[in-house]
Amino acid sequence: MKPLKLALLLGSALIALSPSAFAQTKGGVINVATIGEPPTLDAMASTADLVGIVSQHIFETLYTFDKNWNATPLLAASLPEVSPDGKVYTIKLRTGVKFHDGTDMDATDVVASLKRWTQIASRGKQVASLITSIDVVDPATVKITLNAPHAPLLSLLAFNNAAAIILPSEKQQSPMTEPVGTGPYKLKERKADQYIQLSRFDDYKSPEGEETGYGGARHQYLDEIRFVPVPDANTRVEGAVAGQFDYVDSLPVEAYARLKDQKTTEAVLLKPFGWPVFVMNTSAGITKNQDIRLAIRDSLSMEDMLAAAFGSTDFYSLDASLYPDGYSWKTDAGTEGAYNVADPEKAAELMKKAGYNGEPIRILTSRQYEFHYKMAQVAAEYLKAAGFTVDMQVVDWATLTQRRADPKLWDIYISHSPFLPEPALIGAMSTSAPGNWDTPARKVAVDAFNSEVDPAKRVALWAEVQKVIYAEVPIIKIGDFNALSAKSPKLEGFTPAPWPYFWNVSLKQ
Incomplete structure (x- = not known):
């Protein structure tokens, strides 16, 4: 595979x-x-x-x-x-x-x-x-x-x-x-x-x-x-241009044009790299409620978040599947009507069903990954338009990784992942990962996928896992993106x- x-x-x-x-x-x-x-x-x-x-x-x-x-x-x-x-x-x-x-x-x-x-x-x-x-x-x-x-x-x-x-x-x-x-x-x-x-x-x-x-x-x-x-992305760009560093990780893609003609540094573009993801707290707080998680997802415009984060479609693409073209794991299972919805009225109906009463949605993000922060800003406006109260908490990455370990401290945290060779490596597939997704439907789908050793059968079983992910929303995929660094x-x-x-x-x- x-x-x-x-x-x-x-x-x-x-x-x-x-x-x-x-x-x-x-x-x-x-x-x-x-x-x-x-x-x-x-x-x-x-x-x-x-x-x-x-x-x-x-x-x-x-x-x-x-x-x-x-x-x-x-x-x-x-x-x-x-x-x-x-x-x-x-x-x-x-x-x-x-x-x-x-x-x-x-x-x-x-x-x-x-x-x-x-x-x-x-x-x-x-x-x-x-x-x-x-x-x-x-x-x-x-x-x-x-x-x-x-x-x-x-x-x-x-x-x-x-x-x-x-x-x-x-x-x-x-x-x-x-x-x-x-x-x-x-x-x-x-x-x-x-x-x-x-x-x-x-x-x-x-x-x-x-x-x-x-x-x-x-x-x-x-x-x-x-x-x-x-920690500051612009400082990393300036350090690359100045020849201060031999390698500079995780640069904003808008720096590509500036880097590509420099003698002191070379742009390194990894395409495709991975996917930004909103991880939902399924074990505590307001997002423990599945209808709230569905409302959050259905309120968001993935297209606007990706555009704010990466600018040009040279650096991102809309894609609901958890794997892009070229991977055997690519499937559209469960995604119809569940991606890039941006429908505040549909979200409001789900909020009403869940008994939402103005509780703040705590979004944990960091500017050390600037594209995380830009997506968080856009998401906050769409959530407010649907009727959510938003508490955006911007911290350094080390603090974020500490806080996400405590379910009492957050509702959504923003991260990203490269496309991994084995879907079982995706963080949400582990019940002990931050978010603690652990439901009967998850167990049935994930256990069947993990216990099957036949590669062809595993592809079909992964489609069933993706269906459950879209139904229960332990994570929200935003899209696909390319990664920029410099050497x-x-x-x-x-x-x-x-x-x-x-x-x-x-x-x-």
């Missing part, structure tokens, strides 16, 4: 920028401008993309994704051996892998880490009830036993979001007290709101094979990587990716 369009784009990027086309040399320090300060470096404990971008250089998972979004071994030696009934995964581990503290990684560390993942990570909690046991077979082999087949397990183990990172068995504390991983770079210094400085891990053991997406060989050309929080012409070997990474990257001498 491959998301073909993105796979082709990433594949062509790999060909165009392959380090084999030139000799790369070791040395140098790069500065990477990010949208802000990550709330944690514990990749298990957060679903924030910013956490994954930084932490993937420090920590590694058993598997990752190649350029075609297929799972490929990372700390594992090979893809798992799966029993005929789909319930037992036997995983061989690479040997000779060291942690940053100098200890050797073995099956004991992997078992302890996977158990921690099922306890604190939303992705791990998603499968915890299905896991009967996680056992050491021998020092280089672990076994995961399920009580029912679960097709997304391998993708969940490969994902860098609420990730199943492998830690030393002695360093499993939560909250994390010491970020020790097996990655190509280790934490050197962190100064809050100033930088996170990573240095080359000299004892790193790279996977073998050609570089392919996040998989294959990971070369450590750079001496250090410095992640610098730059220095001095960077060699960089491959555009949803979560930018800097192994295999060098500085032109």
Whole structure:
């Protein structure tokens, strides 16, 4: 099951920028401008993309994704051996892998880490009830036993979001007290709101094979990587133009024209990137009521929100399906009459049915992703036109990720997601993710989808899941968008990716 369009784009990027086309040399320090300060470096404990971008250089998972979004071994030696009934995964581990503290990684560390993942990570909690046991077979082999087949397990183990990172068995504390991983770079210094400085891990053991997406060989050309929080989008643009940063993440698309003719920086456009999403609080507050959620959705103009956020249709498109053209998951199931409705009278009828009495709709957003904020402004006006009272709370991204964990503090929060290779990776598919969508209809549809291993049947079952999402509104898709970032012409070997990474990257001498 491959998301073909993105796979082709990433594949062509790999060909165009392959380090084999030139000799790369070791040395140098790069500065990477990010949208802000990550709330944690514990990749298990957060679903924030910013956490994954930084932490993937420090920590590694058993598997990752190649350029075609297929799972490929990372700390594992090979893809798992799966029993005929789909319930037992036997995983061989690479040997000779060291942690940053100098200890050797073995099956004991992997078992302890996977158990921690099922306890604190939303992705791990998603499968915890299905896991009967996680056992050491021998020092280089672990076994995961399920009580029912679960097709997304391998993708969940490969994902860098609420990730199943492998830690030393002695360093499993939560909250994390010491970020020790097996990655190509280790934490050197962190100064809050100033930088996170990573240095080359000299004892790193790279996977073998050609570089392919996040998989294959990971070369450590750079001496250090410095992640610098730059919350203001315009400041990030100016930093790119000034040549202050070697890579600048998440830029407003209106900056594209300015970037494309600069000598100090180059525009990087990832198309298609993903979808903005309004996440609804289904477990507490006013949006616990399904009719209120339907009223919110039916009051909104997705077209106006996208236009405000991205300006030109070169950077966005209206699309109700949770996956765009080119993906096997693309379906219009459940979307008819339920997208880009912008009908205040229809919304008012639903509000009356729900007994709405002027309670404020608390919208949680951040200007660090400027397009989130612009969509929130437009949404607020449409909600007011339907008769809602709106309380828009604009906070920094780290505060937003903290607040969304407490259902008492919000009704809607605005986020976005890249198009993911496996729909089970979408945050709302986990009942423990912020929003806590957990209904009988969700359980029937999602359980059927997750337990089916036949790819063709899973496509049809995903259509049923999308129907339930549109019927119950745990999330609201706004549309599709392209992502803009910028990189220095001095960077060699960089491959555009949803979560930018800097192994295999060098500085032109």
